[in-house]
Amino acid sequence: MLIQPRDPVFYMDAAYQEALKALDEGEVPVGAVIVNNNAIIGRGYNRIEQLADSTAHAEIIAITAAANHLSTWRLDECQLYVTLEPCIMCLGALMQSRIGSITYGTKDPRLGAVDTRSYRADLEEAYGFFPTISGGLLANECSQLLSSFFKKIRNKKE
Secondary structure, eight states, X not given: XXXXXXXXXXXXXXHHHHHHHHHHTTSOOOEEEEEETTEEEEEEEXXXXXXXXXXXXXXXXXXXXXXXXXXXXXXXXXXXXXXXXXXXXXXXXXXXXXXXXXXXXXXXXXXXXXXXXXXXHHHHHHHSOOOEEEEOTTHXXXXXXXXXXXXXXXXXXX
16 A cells, blocks of 8 residues: 655644643653654654653654664664754764654754754764755744743743
């Protein structure tokens, strides 16, 4: 049976829904999904505070879920959709997992490691590949969610 591919907005919206879960838990609202053969096989959202774990980023949680689903750490046939440009830790984990592509919503002007700060040449040389990158999908929605979260945090401090 041939499965028709879905519009990438469908998957980014699924990542956005994960980000809303993070928001509900008081976490920085970042969400991620990993897709294989047009099906979501891994989901994650930031859980740093809830798990008291600095590595509990949305991408890391989604990688673990996808690897468990496939029973392999190799995600070369998979695509990541994430609401915020990955940081260097997450990019390292995505490289280790051999993820095929990364689509992110909004840039991270402070910690982004895919487009904001590019490590591509060094990583491509070291690993012999680099995922396909696409940014800006639902950027306004993803950016607004993050901005409103941090504005609320700043207002609480005042």
